[in-house]
Amino acid sequence: MANAAVVILAGTDGHTNLGRLVNGLEAAKEFADNDEDELELIFDGAGTQWIPELEAEDHDYHDLYQSVKADASACDYCSGAFGVDEAVADAGVVQIDDNDGHPSIRSLVDDDYEIITF
Template identity: 70%
Template sequence: MTKAAVMVLAGTEGHANLGRLVNALETAKEFAEAEDDEVELIFDGAGTQWIPKLEDEEADYYELYQAVSEQASACDYCAGAFGVEDAVADAGVVTLDDHDGHPSVRSLVNDGYEVITF
């Protein structure tokens, strides 16, 4: 069994950041589809801005996001800092504030997760 934490740090501006997002979603989906694997998809920093965009049914990667949205969470502090706190809450995405308002990467590592950042 593999445990992976896929972290989206890339913001919403630029083609390169879109590529990072898509790679993160595809990676999370691959782990989610594996029968014995566990995956967490964490939107952190500027990456929190993707959640309202991906919740739009007209978004290019809406279906890909929906395939892994149950595994999604977001940094509580960063959702507020990047102005998407309400959109994250409306989407039903759990916010994490384990370490000074942010997700605890140490806890993920301690729990045996491989942390992959995009």
């Protein structure tokens, strides 16, 4: 059994960041597909911008995103800072604010989660 927190930090600009997103979603899916593993998928920082893009059914990675969306959350502060808070709420993605408006990485570490950033 593994506990993994996959954190998507890559923004939506550029091919490199798309690659980081896809690698992060693929890693998340690998954990999600194993019933014994615990997964937290967190869109943080500029990564919050991906949620409205991935919600579009014609996005190349919409289906991959949908396969892990149930485990997804987004930074509350960053969703607002990057102007996607309404889109994140409309998508039904939980916004977390455990640490001054941001996700608490420390609590994940305390709960024995491996933190993997993309």
